[in-house]
Amino acid sequence: MSGFDSNPFVQSVDVNPFQDASIAEATSGGLETRDEFNPFSGDGLGSSKTIPISAALSQPAVLQASVETNPKSVAAAGAASLAKQQEELEKKAAELQRKELDLQNLAAGRGLPLSERVNNWPPVPRICPIKPCFYQDFEEDIPEQYRKICIRMYYLWVFHCVTLFLNVWACLASFITDSGNGVDFGLSILWFFLFSPVAFICWYRPVYKAFRSDSSFSFFFFFFVFFFQVAVYIIQTVGIPNWGNSGWISSISMIRVSVAVAVVMMVVAGFFTVNAVLAVILLKMVHSKYRNTGASFTKAQTEFSQEVMANRSVQSATASAATSAAQGMFQRN
Structure with missing residues (x-):
């Protein structure tokens, strides 16, 4: 009740806040205390321990400087990227060209390109006016698994x-x-004079090309022609008179005229028999190899159409036929 008894109108005593004991003690310590x-210490005013900033701030804020895009720098970077890509493409093209040349050299034989291949068959002397017409090299052209056959x-x-x-000679005798x-x-x-070159061109060269390039068309052409060749061997072995063959019938009928000539003709008949037997055996062997090559009739048709369309004579004939047909249509109209 003493607070209510005090007179508010009595002049109050001036109070100096700096005369407080705690403030005086803090200010009287000097520079060392300050x-x-x-x-930031947690121990009060007199603590000398400090807290590192890295400990106080776990994830400091980082201000990234804004990068202004320069059109010239962008264009220079794009040009450098295009130049690098162009260089890589040129390297790949050169590598592909080198591989293609290697394949051509391998297919040509003896490391020569196709344009520089020199025909070596038949092996005729240089002074002979007739030059070789074909190129033949089993070691280079034919794969090892087909070389023997x-x-x-x-x-x-x-x-x-x-x-x-x-x-x-037997027929002459x-x-x-x-x-x-x-x-x-x-x-x-x-x-x-007829069957020797025809046999080389019509059934030996096709089988050579078939094994060399794995050509389905060459395989089918060989089978078609060689089947007739086996039939011819059988006819020659039989030896029908007046057919130009010293077969078994002709040689046996010659015994009554001349035994010596008959023996010679029998030897030739034996040669014809061996030809027929070997032809049948080799035909089966080629057919077994053909089945392992993956050739098919569809591939043969595709190869035939490509070869026909690539032929210049066929192209010129087709172009002339198309031109004639177009001119006829215009004339009618």
Whole structure:
């Protein structure tokens, strides 16, 4: 109640706030006390321990400077990127070209490109006016798994030519002994000069190309022609009179005229028999190899159409036919 008894109108005593004991003690410490004062300390005014800023701030705010895009720098970077891509493309193109040349050299044989290949078959002397017409190299052209069968086909063709040559001499001996066998002698000469190159071109070279380039069209062409060749071998082995072949029938019928000539003709008949047997065996072997190559009739049709369309003669004939048809349509209109 003493607070209510005091007179508010009595002049109050001036109070100096700096006369407080705690404030006087704080101000009387001097510079040393003020230097030790850490407003961030948790121990009070006299604490000398400080808290590191890295501990106080776990994730400091970082202000990233804004980068202004310069059109010139962007254009320079784009040009450098395009130049690098162009350089990579040129390297890839050069590598592809090198691989293509390597494949051409491998297909050409002896490391020569296709344009520089020199025909080496038949092996004729240089002084001969007739030059080689074909290129043949089993080691370079034919893969190893097909090389033996291809060489055997070549030897069959050589044996085929030798048999036809011996057939000419046997028919000549028959003609000398019996003048009525002149037809056989004339036809034997024709068969030798006709069937020797035809056999090389029509069934040996196709099988060579088939094994060299894995061509389905060459395989089918070989099978078609060689089937008729086997039939011809059988006919020659039989030896029908006046057909130009010293087969078994012709040689046996010659016994009553001349035994010596009959023996010679029987030898030739045996050669024809061996040709027929080898042809059948090799045909089966080629067919087994053909099944392992992955060739098919569809691939043969595709290869044939590509070769036909790539032929310049066919292209010129097609262009002339199309031109004639167009002119006829315009004339009608």
